[in-house]
Amino acid sequence: VTSCPRVCPREVVSQDKVSPGVIRDEETVARGAFLPSHGNPRTKNIRPGLIPRSHLFDGEGSVWRVGESGIGLESLVPLLKASRPDSLFGILAANAADIRRIRLGAEGPRAFSLVDECDCDQHGSKHPAHGHIALCRVQKEAGVTVDAPAFIDAHRALIETMKRTWIWEAQSPSNPPASNPPTRG
Amino acid sequence: MGLVMNTVAGILSTGTTTLPVALPPCVPATGASVRRLASELMPREVLRIRISDVVQSPVHAVLGQLSELEDGWFGERSAAPTDAVKREMAIALSSVGFHATPIAEVDEDGSVALVWSRDGKSFALTFTGNGQVIGTLFPQASGYPPWSLGIEAHREIAERLSTEEIAALLS
Numbered sequence: 249v250t251s252c253p254r255v256c257p258r259e260v261v262s263q264d265k266v267s268p269g270v271i272r273d274e275e276t277v278a279r280g281a282f283l284p285s286h287g288n289p290r291t292k293n294i295r296p297g298l299i300p301r302s303h304l305f306d307g308e309g310s311v312w313r314v315g316e317s318g319i320g321l322e323s324l325v326p327l328l329k330a331s332r333p334d335s336l337f338g339i340l341a342a343n344a345a346d347i348r349r350i351r352l353g354a355e356g357p358r359a360f361s362l363v364d365e366c367d368c369d370q371h372g373s374k375h376p377a378h379g380h381i382a383l384c385r386v387q388k389e390a391g392v393t394v395d396a397p398a399f400i401d402a403h404r405a406l407i408e409t410m411k412r413t414w415i416w417e418a419q420s421p422s423n424p425p426a427s428n429p430p431t432r433g
Numbered sequence: 434m435g436l437v438m439n440t441v442a443g444i445l446s447t448g449t450t451t452l453p454v455a456l457p458p459c460v461p462a463t464g465a466s467v468r469r470l471a472s473e474l475m476p477r478e479v480l481r482i483r484i485s486d487v488v489q490s491p492v493h494a495v496l497g498q499l500s501e502l503e504d505g506w507f508g509e510r511s512a513a514p515t516d517a518v519k520r521e522m523a524i525a526l527s528s529v530g531f532h533a534t535p536i537a538e539v540d541e542d543g544s545v546a547l548v549w550s551r552d553g554k555s556f557a558l559t560f561t562g563n564g565q566v567i568g569t570l571f572p573q574a575s576g577y578p579p580w581s582l583g584i585e586a587h588r589e590i591a592e593r594l595s596t597e598e599i600a601a602l603l604s
Contacts, residue, residue: 296546297511302541353578354577394542395565397567397579397580401567404555404571405571405572
């Protein structure tokens with residue numbers, strides 16, 4: 249692995265004209281969890297497919313900025329439900345700083361960039377609250393592969409970090425909704 | 434098909450002890466049964482797991498459930514675990530004696546991770562089908578960096594699993 253600047257140059261300059269600005273460390277970013285591949289709503293087990301490793305490697309791990317700089321849950325829930333009707337079972341969130349703290353291996357360089365890229369599909373649609381988590385470009389150019397142990401380790405750390413905070417749950421008879429959304433960030 | 438896939442996904446994630454939906458606890462993989470299974474999983478052969486096999490071995494159980502997944506199980510970009518992934522799991526796990534029930538996690542690229550979790554810690558063995566098994570610990574710890582070993586490096590794999598922290602998660 250290659251060392252990279254302490255401050256990621258892609259994170260300090262806004263990446264999209266429609267963005268409200270760079271993603272600050274204190275912001276919360278979220279990701280929708282869908283059936284069947286993202287996990288089990290009953291057991292709360294979340295699988296790595298929540299953010300596929302290949303998406304991170306390709307620079308397109310989509311997240312939503314929630315809160316003042318982004319989108320409210322009252323808007324995000326119907327937005328996500330519209331993309332895959334009847335399969336959204338939760339929205340998971342993490343503090344931006346916690347994501348930026350993940351390393352490629354315990355003592356390696358930072359693993360991920362978290363940038364305000366607002367393209368939210370392959371058709372050019374944009375949303376100001378959209379962002380991307382991506383394998384740091386410096387590391388990718390240095391030869392980190394999608395199957396590298398350090399990258400798999402970082403991916404697991406990202407999933408574990410994301411799955412700790414549920415800010416919304418689908419309501420069902422055996423699965424009542426969360427009463428207190430964001431617990432961190 | 435959607436219902437079937439939902440069921441399979443639920444099975445893979447529950448980690449409960451009700452057979453045949455998950456790995457039974459306190460039933461370590463036996464080298465002989467797993468090696469036999471590995472031989473059954475040679476390329477181009479159809480994977481068939483009988484219920485009696487599922488009951489006999491936790492490795493059989495998880496491989497049987499993985500076999501239910503097909504390409505496209507979660508959209509066009511999702512791939513089912515390949516025979517190589519399943520074969521390599523069987524080979525590598527022939528040297529692993531574990532008692533705690535792992536959860537099998539499938540990524541959209543078809544790679545499979547067996548995950549043992551307890552008290553906020555988790556250890557995963559990941560199989561991507563490239564002949565390697567990758568071990569990772571969360572939270573990331575400087576004393577236990579991620580590692581990658583050939584699936585037949587049984588002695589080295591056993592050594593990596595014998596540290597106090599990992600052994601506690603697997604027991």
